[in-house]
Amino acid sequence: MTMHTPMLDEGGQHVKIGKERFRPQFHFTARKNWINDPNGLVYFEGEYHLFFQHNPYGKDWGNMSWGHAVSDDLLTWRELPIAIPQTDQMIFSGSVVVDWQNTSGLGDGRDPPLLAYFTAFDTERDIQSQHMAFSHDRGRSFTHYAGNPILDLGAADFRDPKVFYHDPSGAWIMVVVLARAHVIQFYRSQNMRDWTLAGTFGPQGVITGQWECPDLILVSVEGATDQSHWVLKVDVDEGPVDGGSGAQYFVGSFDGYTFSIHPDLGDPCGALVDYGPDFYAAATWFNLPATQPGPVWIGWQSNHQTGRHYPTDPWRGAMSLPRMLFLFEEEGRLRLGQKPIAATDGLRSEVISLVPGPLGHGVNLKLGNSAQAFWQHLALIDHGEGRVEVTVDDSNGPLITIGLDCVGQQIIFRRHMIAVASAMPQRGHFVRLMTIQLSQMVRVDLDVIVDGSSIEIFVNGGRRVYSACVFPQGPTGTRVRAISGATSIGQATSWLMGSTMSF
Numbered sequence: 074m075t076m077h078t079p080m081l082d083e084g085g086q087h088v089k090i091g092k093e094r095f096r097p098q099f100h101f102t103a104r105k106n107w108i109n110d111p112n113g114l115v116y117f118e119g120e121y122h123l124f125f126q127h128n129p130y131g132k133d134w135g136n137m138s139w140g141h142a143v144s145d146d147l148l149t150w151r152e153l154p155i156a157i158p159q160t161d162q163m164i165f166s167g168s169v170v171v172d173w174q175n176t177s178g179l180g181d182g183r184d185p186p187l188l189a190y191f192t193a194f195d196t197e198r199d200i201q202s203q204h205m206a207f208s209h210d211r212g213r214s215f216t217h218y219a220g221n222p223i224l225d226l227g228a229a230d231f232r233d234p235k236v237f238y239h240d241p242s243g244a245w246i247m248v249v250v251l252a253r254a255h256v257i258q259f260y261r262s263q264n265m266r267d268w269t270l271a272g273t274f275g276p277q278g279v280i281t282g283q284w285e286c287p288d289l290i291l292v293s294v295e296g297a298t299d300q301s302h303w304v305l306k307v308d309v310d311e312g313p314v315d316g317g318s319g320a321q322y323f324v325g326s327f328d329g330y331t332f333s334i335h336p337d338l339g340d341p342c343g344a345l346v347d348y349g350p351d352f353y354a355a356a357t358w359f360n361l362p363a364t365q366p367g368p369v370w371i372g373w374q375s376n377h378q379t380g381r382h383y384p385t386d387p388w389r390g391a392m393s394l395p396r397m398l399f400l401f402e403e404e405g406r407l408r409l410g411q412k413p414i415a416a417t418d419g420l421r422s423e424v425i426s427l428v429p430g431p432l433g434h435g436v437n438l439k440l441g442n443s444a445q446a447f448w449q450h451l452a453l454i455d456h457g458e459g460r461v462e463v464t465v466d467d468s469n470g471p472l473i474t475i476g477l478d479c480v481g482q483q484i485i486f487r488r489h490m491i492a493v494a495s496a497m498p499q500r501g502h503f504v505r506l507m508t509i510q511l512s513q514m515v516r517v518d519l520d521v522i523v524d525g526s527s528i529e530i531f532v533n534g535g536r537r538v539y540s541a542c543v544f545p546q547g548p549t550g551t552r553v554r555a556i557s558g559a560t561s562i563g564q565a566t567s568w569l570m571g572s573t574m575s576f
């Protein structure tokens with residue numbers, strides 16, 4: 074039995090979404106029309122806010138405005154009216170902070186204002202500049218600051234301000250990107266309105282396409298919470314992941330002025346955040362409550378290469394699960410890991426477990442639920458040169474194949490989208506391989522979370538992640554098949570996932 078916790082509108086009335094094909098149930102989607110990046114993620118007065126890039130008038134990118142949703146658990150979202158509509162300029166991505174001390178002077182003398190920092194895109198002049206706006210009603214509406222723009226370089230590709238407070242150096246920091254130059258800039262401010270350039274980073278790592286949506290995050294090392302390092306993440310719209318968009322990160326230090334890579338900490342060439350085509354523009358929450366370990370981020374589960382063709386209706390674009398970040402050591406270097414926030418476990422019901430045992434050759438074992446939303450945990454043990462294939466399929470065949478090759482110490486992901494792709498341009502883009510190396514494959518743990526058109530695969534507790542959209546033609550399930558060598562199943566458990574929206 075799935076739980077049906079209906080989605081509520083602002084006045085607490087139930088919203089009937091309808092049984093739309095492909096609509097995820099516990100991943101955020103807008104009721105209708107286009108969405109892309111998460112924006113302005115902030116926790117304030119008992120509410121998690123999710124603002125997002127939104128076209129209120131259509132299913133394609135355009136008229137960019139900030140849509141708005143709130144939640145008290147990061148999983149059950151209530152969509153509210155548009156928070157920042159486009160003006161004569163489009164409202165591009167950015168962040169929101171709480172101005173606790175009324176440092177900006179934009180408060181109303183009662184409650185701390187929420188300050189939104191975003192890029193205003195003047196399409197006539199082809200100029201992107203940084204603006205701010207403030208809210209006195211818990212993010213329901215914003216007033217544009219009279220002194221805008223707060224940063225204007227006269228540049229066409231200057232965007233996506235991420236603002237946070239840096240305690241050690243006593244300043245508000247803005248991280249913003251020169252998208253085509255592949256340069257991240259760091260600005261400092263004492264009054265939250267006037268900003269001074271303090272340092273830059275890049276070009277570095279993947280420098281194809283455009284750099285977008287930087288975030289600078291202090292992340293703890295798993296199992297050593299007193300040890301943390303700065304992670305600089307930047308998205309790349311084209312290049313790092315075939316058939317999609319991707320993000321890279323660097324591990325290093327930040328002194329309040331500039332970010333420096335530490336070659337003995339992380340890979341100086343950068344590493345991929347997610348190996349799938351559909352995880353983009355992730356941003357972390359500001360001001361998480363003590364009850365929610367962090368950092369936590371959420372990404373747009375789509376991409377700038379193929380996402381505009383995704384055949385969903387009347388909505389297009391979804392958010393990933395909220396994921397908690399951690400650093401872990403592998404082969405002498407620190408890497409970024411991501412796992413679903415603990416509350417996600419609360420959506421699971423109806424456990425079905427298989428008895429552990431050897432995986433005979435040729436056996437095609439059906440594991441998962443034939444359901445629209447399920448979570449499959451699978452641990453595979455290699456007894457020598459094992460090659461195993463795990464698939465997520467619908468009645469027509471595989472949607473995603475996960476090939477585990479213990480000899481080559483690699484996992485090969487393949488996204489199949491024949492049925493949908495044949496009706497679309499750029500067909501070739503939809504069937505793609507991604508190979509990732511692991512340092513050991515004696516035991517591999519896979520968590521496969523399927524929710525309508527969303528698939529997120531967490532390898533070894535989130536040490537690698539692969540996210541993709543698929544468009545099943547019927548109920549989905551998982552299967553496992555031994556191809557060669559000797560392997561066994563150490564654990565196989567599947568859960569149905571409860572719905573947080575009414576269907």
Ligand code: FRU
Nearest residue numbers: 110126137165166285286354
């Ligand atoms: C990333 C992005 C941002 C921009 C926004 C526009 O997906 O291109 O760089 O601010 O989306 O919608």
